[in-house]
Amino acid sequence: MHEGHAADEEAKLAYPTMRQAALSQARYRGLEKSGLKPEADVRRVVxxxxxxxxxxxxxxxxxxxxxxxxxxxxxxxxxxxxxxxxxxxxxxxxxxxxxxxxxxxxxxxxxxxxxARQTPNTRMRYLLLHSYTSDAPWLVLFPDAAHSEKPETDPPVGALPLSYGPLRDRFRGLPTPTGTAELSGCLEPGSVVIPWVQNQPLWPTHGYRPIDLNDQQHFRSMNNLVRPE
Structure with missing residues (x-):
């Protein structure tokens, strides 16, 4: 019984289920479309x-x-x-x-x-999910489907915390709920990592966080993100 429950919980945090949660949260917030706005190209200006x-x-x-x-x-x-x-x-x-x-x-x-000026060296799928405890959006990262043996059962491997925009434009600067990101930087705990989505950079509020679902703290933090709305 315990093993069955563990398997159910593991499936809950696989890509398909988390993708459903991301889409549900996006519909609730009216975030189906990208909130990214044009800004100066960091590769060309100070x-x-x-x-x-x-x-x-x-x-x-x-x-x-x-x-x-x-x-x-x-x-x-x-x-x-x-x-x-x-x-x-x-x-x-x-x-x-x-x-x-x-x-x-x-x-x-x-x-x-x-x-951000470094050439992106890693390609990953992402889901945009929203935390109920920290009131923050998270970019949850999964292996690129082209380099995964079972892309439909992949668990999350990393996460980057983002921030909401001002009250008058709450979702400014946030991408679509699902997609692919090109990552610049070293994927080490706490390192600065910049995801490029639709040829625009996102600006995380903190460093890269690797995810290991065998760690109970990581498991709880991911489980907190998948509540549908």
Whole structure:
């Protein structure tokens, strides 16, 4: 009985079943079509001119904080005795915090740009699935069907976390629910890996995560993604 249950659970996380879940989730969200938008080609421009990397670098929030800094300085210059307390106490701390966040984000954006400029070296099938615990979309990767003995029973071998767009365009930057990706980068745990879909790069929020369904944590994380809607 236990072996039968294990076989059922294994089949639940094979490509056909997970593909059904991806399509169900896409229909529920109105995501049957690609949400990818044209942006500057990272292979031809500096990274900060690419919209997706600008977001990854956390530059927009930093600009907002620097704008508050400029306003506070102007207020202090024109009316020294009327400078608000928040501008003296909280704003410097907030500025230092966002400088640190942006520095880390810019370093990651630079690394992603460098990886994206490498020639893709791995081709994989993907499914776009949505997490119910982390509220994040995931690109779940499977072996290329041309190099698999049993492509219809393949389990997932890797995953990349993506991010949703702004509230006014929630699914901007997300691909179709199923397809093929060309991967740039080394498929090692935590490494920067950039998937190219429809000749456009996707920008993961974290490094590559290999998947081994014999690991209970990996099994639970994948099982969490296959709830249909």
């Amino acid at each position: 990274w900060w001119r690419v919209r997706g990397l600008w977001r990854a670098g956390q530059l927009l929030p930093l600009l907002g904080v620097l704008g508050l800094d400029a306003l506070a300085i102007e207020t202090a210059w024109e009316a020294p005795g009327r400078t608000p307390v928040w501008a003296v106490v909280a704003l410097p701390v907030l500025t230092l915090l966002w400088l640190g966040v942006a520095a880390r984000g810019c370093l990651r954006a630079w690394r992603m740009a460098r990886t």
